[in-house]
Amino acid sequence: xxxxxxxxxxxxxxxxxxxxxxxxxxxxxxxxxxxxxxxxxxxxxxxxxxxxxxxxxxxxxxxxxxxxxxxxxxxxxxxxxxxxxxxxxxxxxxxxxxxxxxxxxxxxxxxxxxxxxxxxxxxxxxxxxxxxxxxxxxxxxxxxxxxxxxxxxxxxxxxxxxxxxxxxxxxxxxxxxxxxxxxxxxxxxxxxxxxxxxxxxxxxxxxxxxxxxxxxxxxxxxxxxxxxxxxxxxxxxxxxxxxxxxxxxxxxxxxxxxxxxxxxxxxxxxxxxxxxxxxxxxxxxxxxxxxxxxxxxxxxxxxxxxxxxxxxxxxxxxxxxxxxxxxxxxxxxxxxxxxxxxxxxxxxxxxxxxxxxxxxxxxx
Ligand code: AMP
Ligand code: MG
Numbered sequence: 001x002x003x004x005x006x007x008x009x010x011x012x013x014x015x016x017x018x019x020x021x022x023x024x025x026x027x028x029x030x031x032x033x034x035x036x037x038x039x040x041x042x043x044x045x046x047x048x049x050x051x052x053x054x055x056x057x058x059x060x061x062x063x064x065x066x067x068x069x070x071x072x073x074x075x076x077x078x079x080x081x082x083x084x085x086x087x088x089x090x091x092x093x094x095x096x097x098x099x100x101x102x103x104x105x106x107x108x109x110x111x112x113x114x115x116x117x118x119x120x121x122x123x124x125x126x127x128x129x130x131x132x133x134x135x136x137x138x139x140x141x142x143x144x145x146x147x148x149x150x151x152x153x154x155x156x157x158x159x160x161x162x163x164x165x166x167x168x169x170x171x172x173x174x175x176x177x178x179x180x181x182x183x184x185x186x187x188x189x190x191x192x193x194x195x196x197x198x199x200x201x202x203x204x205x206x207x208x209x210x211x212x213x214x215x216x217x218x219x220x221x222x223x224x225x226x227x228x229x230x231x232x233x234x235x236x237x238x239x240x241x242x243x244x245x246x247x248x249x250x251x252x253x254x255x256x257x258x259x260x261x262x263x264x265x266x267x268x269x270x271x272x273x274x275x276x277x278x279x280x281x282x283x284x285x286x287x288x289x290x291x292x293x294x295x296x297x298x299x300x301x302x303x304x305x306x307x308x309x310x311x312x313x314x315x316x317x318x319x320x321x322x323x324x325x326x327x328x329x330x331x332x333x334x335x336x337x338x339x340x341x342x343x344x345x346x347x348x349x350x351x352x353x354x355x356x357x358x359x360x361x362x363x364x
Contacts, residue, residue, distance in 0.1 A: 043096035050088045054081050072302065074276030079303075082252050086304040104142035105306045107345065108207035109150075110242075110297055111197065112137040114214060114290040115222040116175065118159050121168040130159035131226050132180050133173065133286035134189050137294040138201060139301070147301035149294055153196045154287045156183040161229060174285050186226055190235075197237070204237065208348045211241040214268050214293050216311055220333035224313065240309045240336065240344055244271070244293060251305045271296050308341040 057065065062080035063073045071083055093099035116133035123129070136153040140146045156179050159165075165177055183189070203209040213219060219238050227234050245265035252274060268289065272279055277295060281288030300307060314334045336344070 041096070041098075043092050043098065047089050047092050050092070051085050054084050054088075057081070072299070076274050076276070078252050079274055079276070083303045090304055102142075106141040106301065107210040107307075107348065108141060109201065109203055109209040110139040110141055110212050110301075110307060111203070111209055112139065112212045112290050112294045112297060113218055114286050114293060115218050116173045116284065116286040117222045118162050118165060119169045119172065120166050128161050128229060129222055129225050130161055130229065131157050131186055131222050132159055132165070132169075132175055132183075133157065134193060135287040135290040136193060136196070137290045139294055139297055141301055141307075147298045149291075149298065151196075151201070152287070152291070153193055155189045155192065156180055157189050158183045158185050160185060172284050174282050187230065187232075194235075194237070204348075204351065206352065208345070208352050210307065210309060210345075210348075211238060212244055212247075212293065212297055212307065213241055214244050214289065215265075216243055216330055216333045219313060220311070220330040224332045234313055238313070240312045242307050242309055243311045244296060244307075246310045247300065247305065247307050248274075248296065251300060251303070268292060268296075275299050308338065309336050309344050310341060312336050 054062070054065075059077045059080065062077060062084060065084055066073045066080060069084075069087060071087060073080070075083070090099065094101050113134075113136050115131045117129040117131050119129060120127060134153075134155050134157055137149055138151040138153075140148060140150050156175065158180050163180075165175065165180060170176055197203040197209070198205065201207070211219070219241050223238050224234065243265075245267070248271050249265050266274065269279065269283075272292065272295075275296065277299070279288075279292055280295070281291065283289065297307065312334050314332050
């Protein structure tokens with residue numbers, strides 16, 4: 001079976017600009033005919049045969065094949081299978097002239113964020129979490145020696161609603177009272193973060209980027225509540241993000257769903273284990289969590305995954321208090337499907353191009 005991504009990519013490369021709009025019925029018929037032609041390209045048959053061979057390999061053979069190709073040999077069987085399949089798919093598409101070697105289908109940069117927040121052992125309904133640690137890891141997805149971690153932003157934040165951290169919170173996050181007492185409040189830290197992204201790294205003006213989080217909670221609960229406490233509008237840059245758990249489960253899904261026997265999305269530790277990696281540092285330390293999430297992102301990029309937006313913030317109706325939800329489903333988060341994700345990314349690309357053009361014209 002050839003996956004949809006390859007077909008879309010092939011279609012995209014084949015597409016020629018339309019001169020005149022044709023009637024819808026004619027367009028539909030032509031599209032049908034074209035689709036069957038794309039599938040007839042012999043390269044897809046080759047890819048399908050290779051995939052079949054890979055499916056029959058045991059773990060040892062998969063490791064050997066990865067080694068021969070200088071690919072990472074770590075991880076469970078399904079991760080190795082996906083790594084090899086993706087490698088051969090891309091090589092075959094390049095060989096057939098359907099893809100360029102240097103194509104980067106990801107945003108130029110990925111920004112991993114993992115907040116720590118005030119909490120109690122059992123967060124009571126409506127608990128007003130406030131962000132106390134704000135780490136971000138910048139990953140370059142393309143270019144020389146990429147993907148790799150380029151920079152880290154890190155700051156502690158002083159909470160104002162509950163300035164005293166609970167014993168539980170201190171022992172969970174490893175953050176002590178003196179650290180938050182000496183820190184700036186959220187608006188100042190947030191301003192520094194925005195400058196780090198926009199001024200230092202030119203994100204959104206010189207390069208496209210995408211926020212990545214482990215689960216929906218960083219944006220859907222912590223950022224959302226923080227902005228609500230402050231009475232500020234939710235920031236536009238954080239309105240869309242990639243929930244890594246979904247990206248991971250989709251990319252390595254054959255193994256994930258088989259091995260866990262349920263449809264629960266993988267947490268940070270599960271993702272690391274699947275890839276044969278170990279947690280580095282202290283779990284629930286925001287900066288260590290963010291660095292470990294970033295290591296997974298880099299691995300996914302090496303395995304040629306495309307990391308797309310898959311969640312966004314919802315406009316929660318006034319009067320609906322969603323802050324007391326502790327389950328996995330947040331009213332403030334809406335899933336984003338592939339089509340919407342692609343058009344969101346296209347808009348980001350246009351913004352970068354437009355800003356580049358404007359800057360050049362001004363300089364002239
Ligand atoms: P994490 O990124 O998993 O470290 O969690 C982020 C934040 O979620 C923490 O800083 C806490 O505010 C909250 N949190 C995580 N785990 C728990 C827990 N077991 N009980 C209460 N709150 C938690
Ligand atoms: Mg964390």
